[in-house]
Amino acid sequence: MKLHLKTSFDNIRRAPFQAMAAILVLAVTFFVSTLIAISVFSSHQLLNYFETRPQIIAFLTDDANQEQINELMGRLKSDPRVANLRLISKEEALAIYKEATSDNPLLGELVSPSIFPASIEFSPSDLDQAQEMIELMQDELIVDDIGFTANVGGSAAVGDVIERLRTITYYVRVAGAIAIGVLAVTSFLVLMVVIGMRISMKRDEIESLSLIGATPWFIRAPLVLEAIHYSVMGVVIGWLMASVIVMYASPGIFSYFGDIPILPKASSEFFLMLGAILAGELVIGVFIAIFGSLFSLSRTLKLR
Incomplete structure (x- = not known):
């Protein structure tokens, strides 16, 4: 060689x-x-x-206990259609609100964590599956309402x-x-x-x-x-x-x-x-x- x-x-x-x-x-x-x-x-x-930017936000009911939340989070974690899963507590929701209204601090002082619902946020791994995931979350007993951030600009857009x-x-x-x-x-x-x-x-x-x-x-x-x-x-x-x-x-x-x-x-x-x-x-x-x-x-x- x-x-x-x-x-x-x-x-x-x-x-x-x-x-x-x-x-x-x-x-x-x-x-x-x-x-x-x-x-x-x-x-x-x-x-x-x-594709993963639009978020589905599931607002939880006030009577949802930690065991029910953990069970739902576990199922979502194992679902391949779910990406960027995150649980937002009432305190975190208040912190997000204060940050969003930082130009007017008085608004943040007038509210307490109790008025904000806890929520579960995640992105669909494929935008085509967003509607399917929204309907699935609507059937959950501890979910009070559903938000979809793509609606801000229109899901079609x-x-x-x-x-x-x-x-x-x-x-x-x-x-x-x-x-x-x-x-x-x-x-x-x-x-x-x-x-x-x-x-x-x-x-x-x-x-x-x-x-x-x-x-x-x-x-x-x-x-x-x-x-x-x-x-x-x-x-x-x-x-x-x-x-x-x-x-x-x-x-x-x-x-x-x-x-x-x-x-x-x-x-x-x-x-x-x-x-x-x-x-x-x-x-x-x-x-x-x-x-x-x-x-x-x-x-x-x-x-x-």
């Missing part, structure tokens, strides 16, 4: 311009791929945010926004897949051309190795490893360029979108996302390199 690695690096040093061309094409491919992957992730996060986001997400994915596909095919063809040129340059050496009994893998291995070197370098360069751009732009993105988690705000999660993209691209890049080099070898050489 050390001999094959040395031979592959020697091949790259002997024809640096071919190597640079192959690496540049692969770098562009994976630069675009990284940006598209991040765009798809962000559009999914944006869609998920608006919320549905229209989400449908548009779904359409945008779909087209981002389709356009991204087409762009990545075209660039991947281009990279594949460039690798084939470069490996084919290598074979032409080393034809006498390859024939000599065949005559002295070298195995097909012994002859193919340096060229396959050379293609893998191109892919790995192209992936790392493309990913690094895209990552630097995203990191540079992320403060502005966070400021513009506010509370919407369009990108991970925690550094560990952010770099985990970039690391996952890099790992996936390395796998794809190595696959393209192996398949492209072997295909070129099988077309150019006739080894037994």
Whole structure:
């Protein structure tokens, strides 16, 4: 293996311009791929945010005891249709009211916790299931009334926004897949051309190795490893360029979108996302390199 690695690096040093061309094409491919992957992730996060943004608020009756509340909370926690479940006590409801009327403190002084009902708030995991969940909560004995925050702007308006986001997400994915596909095919063809040129340059050496009994893998291995070197370098360069751009732009993105988690705000999660993209691209890049080099070898050489 050390001999094959040395031979592959020697091949790259002997024809640096071919190597640079192959690496540049692969770098562009994976630069675009990284940006598209991040765009798809962000559009999914944006869609998920608006899908779960409308809240169902179940106001509880005054005679609801803690055991009944815990039993209802337990059932809602185990329901996959429920997200962001939260219990609001009378005291918390008063605190929310005071915060909302902070510009007029007198209003907060005139009320006590007893006039506010406790409530259970949650978001439907899918907006299409909101009506079903509202009807389900209305059947609960300890639920006095139901509120749905989407009604502020009209549930139809919320549905229209989400449908548009779904359409945008779909087209981002389709356009991204087409762009990545075209660039991947281009990279594949460039690798084939470069490996084919290598074979032409080393034809006498390859024939000599065949005559002295070298195995097909012994002859193919340096060229396959050379293609893998191109892919790995192209992936790392493309990913690094895209990552630097995203990191540079992320403060502005966070400021513009506010509370919407369009990108991970925690550094560990952010770099985990970039690391996952890099790992996936390395796998794809190595696959393209192996398949492209072997295909070129099988077309150019006739080894037994």
